[in-house]
Amino acid sequence: MATNGTNPSPPKGGKLLILPGDHIGPEVVSEALKVLDIIEEATGAKFERDFDLCGGASLDKHKDSVTEAVLQKSVEVDAVFFGSAGGPEWGHSQPNPESGLLRIRHKMQIFANLRPCNFASKSLIHRSPIKPEIISGVDFTIIRENCGGAYYGSKVEEEDYGCDPWEYRRSEIERVVRVAGALAMQHDPPLPVWSVDKANVLANSRVWRRITHEIFEKEFPKVNIRDQLADSLAMLLITKPTAFNGLIVTDNTFGDILSDESGGLTGSLGLLPSASLAGPPAARGAEPGLGRNSVGGVVGLYEPVHGSAPDISGKGLANPVGQVLSLAMMLRYSFNMNHEAEVVEQAVAKVLDSKADGGLEVRTGDLGGKAGTAEMSEAIQREVRRLLKA
Numbered sequence: 001m002a003t004n005g006t007n008p009s010p011p012k013g014g015k016l017l018i019l020p021g022d023h024i025g026p027e028v029v030s031e032a033l034k035v036l037d038i039i040e041e042a043t044g045a046k047f048e049r050d051f052d053l054c055g056g057a058s059l060d061k062h063k064d065s066v067t068e069a070v071l072q073k074s075v076e077v078d079a080v081f082f083g084s085a086g087g088p089e090w091g092h093s094q095p096n097p098e099s100g101l102l103r104i105r106h107k108m109q110i111f112a113n114l115r116p117c118n119f120a121s122k123s124l125i126h127r128s129p130i131k132p133e134i135i136s137g138v139d140f141t142i143i144r145e146n147c148g149g150a151y152y153g154s155k156v157e158e159e160d161y162g163c164d165p166w167e168y169r170r171s172e173i174e175r176v177v178r179v180a181g182a183l184a185m186q187h188d189p190p191l192p193v194w195s196v197d198k199a200n201v202l203a204n205s206r207v208w209r210r211i212t213h214e215i216f217e218k219e220f221p222k223v224n225i226r227d228q229l230a231d232s233l234a235m236l237l238i239t240k241p242t243a244f245n246g247l248i249v250t251d252n253t254f255g256d257i258l259s260d261e262s263g264g265l266t267g268s269l270g271l272l273p274s275a276s277l278a279g280p281p282a283a284r285g286a287e288p289g290l291g292r293n294s295v296g297g298v299v300g301l302y303e304p305v306h307g308s309a310p311d312i313s314g315k316g317l318a319n320p321v322g323q324v325l326s327l328a329m330m331l332r333y334s335f336n337m338n339h340e341a342e343v344v345e346q347a348v349a350k351v352l353d354s355k356a357d358g359g360l361e362v363r364t365g366d367l368g369g370k371a372g373t374a375e376m377s378e379a380i381q382r383e384v385r386r387l388l389k390a
């Protein structure tokens with residue numbers, strides 16, 4: 001109990017379910033957790049860690065891509081830290097390994113998948129396949145609807161026929177576009193928002209567009225909301241990427257595809273993190289309480305944008321940055337540890353800039369360097385330690 005009339009600050013940390021998954025998933029998750037160890041040591045925060053299986057690893061042991069027990073655990077923790085699921089060895093499995101992740105996303109109702117696209121370090125600009133004068137300064141976040149659309153619903157899969165109903169209901173659209181509105185309003189002036197769809201062809205897109213405008217007009221009148229067709233956006237992100245600085249809110253399929261394009265823009269998919277949230281981060285205009293976890297943050301699942309990269313797994317070559325930056329997003333959104341999140345982001349930037357500082361280049365192969373996963377991770381850990389002591 002507080003003795004001086006003020007409330008003691010709440011204990012930092014909380015409960016984590018860790019699902020490393022397949023191929024490079026476990027390789028990069030174990031490195032990111034070393035960063036968490038350092039943060040625990042320096043801050044006194046305590047993260048209870050429960051490790052389990054999802055994807056191919058779960059298929060091998062339980063003949064299912066995720067078990068009911070793991071699904072149940074996913075809704076009893078403050079956050080899930082996820083690696084990646086899938087690989088060619090489970091190519092003909094029913095269910096397939098990726099379905100484990102889809103089922104967890106649905107069970108947790110983490111409907112807003114935030115996928116930022118920016119340069120973790122300015123020294124990476126020259127790694128982009130896009131000319132520096134075009135790509136420099138790119139900074140947008142895709143907010144991808146994560147629990148509906150063509151990835152869910154009653155699928156039909158027969159020998160000569162396949163069908164994935166691509167449907168959206170008002171409630172599914174409203175809740176994700178509200179996250180976009182709430183995030184836009186965290187900035188002064190508010191960030192611009194592009195709502196991305198295929199309203200020229202798809203009925204569900206026309207409903208998406210109408211409801212999005214209703215919500216913004218009523219609840220976020222100060223936000224500049226514009227429509228953009230998904231196909232032309234795919235082209236414009238290459239020719240004029242900075243024109244979309246701000247927020248892009250879109251459905252599950254378009255968000256999945258466009259966020260891998262972000263990896264192309266920044267030079268490597270291995271760099272990009274993501275946060276899938278069950279409600280808006282604390283923000284003006286956010287509904288209080290929606291999606292909150294037991295420590296006052298938002299319930300979330302954190303994973304890199306990339307997949308399990310079977311082509312490089314088992315060789316110690318994977319870039320750990322996407323996974324480490326996903327840890328930073330977890331600290332920020334689920335555990336209200338903004339300072340520590342920034343420390344992790346600064347440490348990553350510092351390591352990526354090491355050559356620019358006249359030091360040795362510590363970069364994995366996807367970034368044109370010679371370092372392995374462990375070397376790059378150790379460099380990040382050293383920086384995190386140094387910054388936490390400073």
Ligand SMILES: NC(=O)C1=CN([C@@H]2O[C@H](COP(=O)(O)OP(=O)(O)OC[C@H]3O[C@@H](n4cnc5c(N)ncnc54)[C@H](O)[C@@H]3O)[C@@H](O)[C@H]2O)C=CC1
Binds near residue numbers: 303309364
């Ligand atoms: N969230 C998840 O668990 C996801 C799983 N997948 C699954 O992953 C498997 C492989 O899919 P792909 O289409 O090959 O996509 P992928 O994202 O695994 O790999 C695409 C390319 O990027 C490279 N890459 C990805 N992450 C990297 C990293 N951290 N460091 C260095 N290079 C990296 C890979 O080596 C590969 O050349 C499939 O089974 C797919 O379904 C794909 C996307 C997301």
Ligand SMILES: CC(C)CC(=O)C(=O)O
Binds near residue numbers: 098099101102256305
């Ligand atoms: C279920 C995943 C494999 C889908 C995907 O590619 C992603 O979420 O990035």
Ligand SMILES: [Mg+2]
Binds near residue numbers: 256257260305
């Ligand atoms: Mg994807």
